[in-house]
Amino acid sequence: MSAPVPGTPEERHRERMQRKKALVDRKVARATIDRGVLVVNTGNGKGKSSSGFGMLARSLGHGMRCGVVQFIKGTFSTGEEAFFRRAGGDLLDYRVMGEGFTWETQDQARDIAAAAAAWREAARMLSDASYAFVLLDELNIALVKRYVAVEDVLAALAARPAHQHVVVTGRAAPDALLEAADTATEMRLIKHAFQAGVMAQKGIEL
Amino acid sequence: MSAPVPGTPEERHRERMQRKKALVDRKVARATIDRGVLVVNTGNGKGKSSSGFGMLARSLGHGMRCGVVQFIKGTFSTGEEAFFRRAGGDLLDYRVMGEGFTWETQDQARDIAAAAAAWREAARMLSDASYAFVLLDELNIALVKRYVAVEDVLAALAARPAHQHVVVTGRAAPDALLEAADTATEMRLIKHAFQAGVMAQKGIEL
Numbered sequence: 389m390s391a392p393v394p395g396t397p398e399e400r401h402r403e404r405m406q407r408k409k410a411l412v413d414r415k416v417a418r419a420t421i422d423r424g425v426l427v428v429n430t431g432n433g434k435g436k437s438s439s440g441f442g443m444l445a446r447s448l449g450h451g452m453r454c455g456v457v458q459f460i461k462g463t464f465s466t467g468e469e470a471f472f473r474r475a476g477g478d479l480l481d482y483r484v485m486g487e488g489f490t491w492e493t494q495d496q497a498r499d500i501a502a503a504a505a506a507w508r509e510a511a512r513m514l515s516d517a518s519y520a521f522v523l524l525d526e527l528n529i530a531l532v533k534r535y536v537a538v539e540d541v542l543a544a545l546a547a548r549p550a551h552q553h554v555v556v557t558g559r560a561a562p563d564a565l566l567e568a569a570d571t572a573t574e575m576r577l578i579k580h581a582f583q584a585g586v587m588a589q590k591g592i593e594l
Numbered sequence: 595m596s597a598p599v600p601g602t603p604e605e606r607h608r609e610r611m612q613r614k615k616a617l618v619d620r621k622v623a624r625a626t627i628d629r630g631v632l633v634v635n636t637g638n639g640k641g642k643s644s645s646g647f648g649m650l651a652r653s654l655g656h657g658m659r660c661g662v663v664q665f666i667k668g669t670f671s672t673g674e675e676a677f678f679r680r681a682g683g684d685l686l687d688y689r690v691m692g693e694g695f696t697w698e699t700q701d702q703a704r705d706i707a708a709a710a711a712a713w714r715e716a717a718r719m720l721s722d723a724s725y726a727f728v729l730l731d732e733l734n735i736a737l738v739k740r741y742v743a744v745e746d747v748l749a750a751l752a753a754r755p756a757h758q759h760v761v762v763t764g765r766a767a768p769d770a771l772l773e774a775a776d777t778a779t780e781m782r783l784i785k786h787a788f789q790a791g792v793m794a795q796k797g798i799e800l
Contacts, residue, residue: 401702409697419793427640427798433779435635435645438652442644442674445651447797449677467652474655475681491615496607521797553798570787571798573639581776587625591653591727592633592759592777 424552425570426545430528430561433577440523440555441468444480447553448472452520453479455513459506459558460486460526466594481519483509486526490533503535510544517549528558531565538562630758631776632751636734636767639783640799646729646761647674650686653759654678658726659685661719665712665742665764666692666732673800687725689715692732696739709741716750723755734764737771744768 427443429436447454454476458469461484473482485506490499507530513522530536545554545568556565566572581589588594633649635642653660660682664675667690679688691712696705713736719728736742751760751774762771772778787795794800 398702402700405697405700405702409700412697415788416793419788419791421790421792422795423792425787425792425795425798428784429641431782434633434777435641435648435779435781438648439641439645439781441648441651442641442646443798445647445677446644446673446800449673449675449680450796450800452797467655468648469655471651471655471681475677491611491618494608494611494615496604496611553795566784569785570790570792571640572784573641574782574784575641575645576637576780576782578634578772578778578780579775581631582621582625584627584776585625586627586629586631586776587622589628589631589759590656591658592631592649594652594656 423550424548424554426568427553427555428561428565428569428572429555429557429575430559430566430572431574431576432559433575434580435575436557436559437525438468439573439575440525440557441472443553443555444472444521444523447521448476448479451479453481453518454521454523455481455519456483456523456525457506457510457513457527458484458486458525459503459530467591481513485509499533500535503530503533506530507536507540511540514544514548514552514554517552519549519552521553522555524554524556526558527556528561528565531562532558532560538564541565542568629756630754630760632774633759633761634734634767634771634775634778635761635763635781636765636772636778637780637782638765639781640786641781642763642765643731644674645779645781646731646763647678649759649761650678650727650729653727654682654685657685659687659724660727660729661687661725662689662729662731663712663716663719663733664690664692664731665709665736673797687719691715705739706741709736709739712736713742713746717746720750720754720758720760723758725755725758727759728761730760730762732764733762734767734771737768738764738766744770747771748774
């Protein structure tokens, strides 16, 4: 292949991309800190938990030992549990602790006890350096309802092993948790199929 | 266990949750449409692709046949590819078509050819009812750069099998694609560890 002629569209594209690459490379070179990160997915849109499970897949793909605690287990999210239990093998410690949405149990004492038990499992993982990745799915719900104290969560996160990654999901993340986060995303609802009368779909919600 | 005494906090909680359950149940009862949905994840925050891969895990968990086309393949996202190739088995058709970020190749003709080849794979999956779930990862990048025509994508999506779910990810989704979506989320950046000098982490970005 002959070299592009200067001044052609191809050459101008190449020059723009060379400048962009230099910029990206400089930014990447400046990111030199190597440690575990706290990721928080919040907001009222879709994708908070599914993004956490996507990162779980990445972590398992690298052979990292992973822990999952699901704080709320309703009729939802059966697909990923089946898949990860089968595919994760010995690398994965998967705990489903919540007994359902609060309007399903209608029993606050039981919900509080379930949240406390889930938090004990989570705290155990956060204090164990053998877990390289910990997903605390729907923890924010338990924090919003004050079934788990945000101070306890912040203390456990601050004291965790330096290279352990943690992902916390759920609507209405407390401000203090967002401040502690390294990476935080608001999953903002643009629209949801449910609003148009489409029932929850296997592979998407279930 | 004795019945809660009316008027106690426990009983008031139960009554509130009963009203909430009635409301939720009515909403669920109104969602009677059962069909494939188009999910679009856009915005400048984290979680667009990882959420797509989380839904892939859900779909595989239900034994659904799945297709993945990655339109941009840089140095990123090696973890999920390793995991899903191993765990997906015969259910999964995983195609990595992009040859890198455009500032890495610096060759627009090659980028356009790669995007066209990726779109041919995607169009094949969208016309094949044996795929129950199709993830078009970073398709939006190819649309923004006009390497793939949005009209072609909309036509293929409209003509796809009625029960096929499709997830499209990437920044700057075209308005026409958002209009066609059943579920759309803007992953809004609150902050990213990279901004604070933390390098891309295995299990999180890689």
